[in-house]
Amino acid sequence: MFGIPTQALFSQLLLGLINGSFYALLSLGLAVIFGMLNIVNFAHGALYMMGAFVAWFLLGYAGIGYWGALILAPLAVGFVGVVIERTMLQRLAGLDHLYGLLLTFGLALVIQGVFQNQFGSSGMPYAIPPQLTGGQNLGFMFLPNYRAWVVVFSLVVCIATWFMIEKTRLGSYLRAATENPTLVRAFGVNVPLMITLTYGFGVGLAGLAGVLSAPINQVRPLMGADLIIVVFAVVVIGGMGSIMGSVITGFALGVIEGLTKVFYPEASNTVIFVIMAIVLLIKPAGLFGRAA
C-alpha cells in the first residue's frame, strides 16, 4: 500500500496501539482526577514509574511475579496517592489550579530524584511473564502475545472505568460531586472521603500502566517523565475531564503517531503536538470537552 510494506505498516500500527494503551490509561486517570479534584496531576508520570518499580521490587525482594504485581502495584501506588491527597492536596482545596499543578510538579521531581539517586538512570529489565511469551504469526505480521495482552487489557480497564463512572450508582455520586460537591455532601455523602479515593484510584491506574509497561520499556526512574508530556498533550486534545474522550483520544493518537512513523518518520515525535496546537486553535475546550 502506497509503496509501504504491509509488514511495516501493521507493526507500526501495533506499536501505536501499545503506546495508545498507555496514553489512554494515563489520560483516563488524569481526567478522573481533574474532574473531581480540579487538579492537574503532574505527579502522574512519577506514579506510573513507581508502579513499574513496585512490580520490580515485588519480583526481586518478595518473589511475587507479574500477575501478583498487576494487583498489588496499583494498590500500593493508590495508597501512596491517598497519603498524598490526605496530607497535601486536601489543603489546596478552593485555591487556584496553579497551586495543585505546582505542588504535584514538585512532587514528581522529588519522587523521580529519589529513585534516580537510588537506581541511576539506566533501565532495569523485567521479564515478560511466561504465559505471555512468544507470539502469533498472523501471516501479514508477527503479533507478540504480550503486546496483544497489553492492548486488550488496557481497553478492558478503560471500558470498565467508563462503565463505573457513567452507569453505576457510585458513578452518579462522582458525577454529581464533580458538579456540586456541597449539595452532594448535604445529602449525606462523605464527599471528602470520595475525593481521596478518587485520587487514589486515578493514580492507581497510573501504577497499573507502569506494571504493564515494565516488560516492554524496562524499569527506569525517568520512564514517566518522558511519557507524561505526551500524555498531557493527549489530555488537552481530548478535553479535560471527559472520561470517554480521554480513552478514545489516547488510543487514536497512539495510532496516528504510529502511522506517522511509517509515512513521514521525521514528524513522528511532533505530530501529537501539532494536533494539539490545531485543536487548541479550533476547539479550545478539546475534542470531547465541554466549554466552561
Next chain:
Amino acid sequence: MSAEPLLAVRNLQAWYGESHVLHGVDFDVRPGEVVTLLGRNGAGKTTTLKSIMGIVGKRKGSVTFEGRETVGLTSDKIARQGIALCPEERGIFSSLDVKENLLLPPQVKPGGLSVEQIFDLFPNLKERLASQGTKLSGGEQQMLAIGRILRTGARLLLLDEPTEGLAPVIIQQIGRTIARLKTEGFTVLLVEQNFRFASTVADRYYVMEHGKVIDAFANSELAANMDKLHDYLGV
C-alpha cells in the same frame, strides 16, 4: 402544642467569609408542623436553612434536632440525622439523568417514600426518567428536587422557595404535595416570599429581618397580623 420541638434554633449566627449574616436567630419547629420563614430579600432566610444544614462558612449558637446538637457537625453528618434540603436553585445535576437525580440522595433513615409513591405525587417525572436532569421544565425540576429528598427517610424537609418562578397550576400542585406530606408525618420548614402560597400550607410563621427573627404568629392569627406583615415585607 406542648410537644418538644423537633428542631430548636437558639442564637444562631452565621458568616459568609468576613460578612456576618445571621445575628442570633431563635425559633422552634415542632414535629409534624409546617413552619414558614417570611422576610424580605437578604433578611437571612436562605442562610438560616443553609446554616441548619451546615453549609455556610462559619456558624455559632445552637441548632438541636431531636434533642441532639448539630452545630459542629459536617453537613453529611447532619443529613444523616434525618434533615434534607431542597435548595433555592434546585440543584438538579446536568450530568445525571432524571432517574439518577431522583435516586442520588442516599437513604439516611428508614421510612422514606418509595419511588412509586413519588411518581404518584409527581406523575410528570415518571415520563421523563431518561431525560437529562436540566432538560426538564422549571416546574418539573422543582418536583424532582422535592421528590428526591422524600425517598431518603429524612423527617425534616427544608424547602427554599419551592414556588419561585413557577406557573400557578404548578404552585397549586406543590401546595397539595406539602399538605399531603404533612398528613404523612413529615415536618417542613419553608422559606417563602409568596405568603399567599404560604398561608395555604403553613401552621405558623416567623418573620425575619436583618438576620434575626423579629416576629412570630400562627396561621389563625394571620388575618389580624396582615397590616404588620405588609409593613415587614414591604408589599
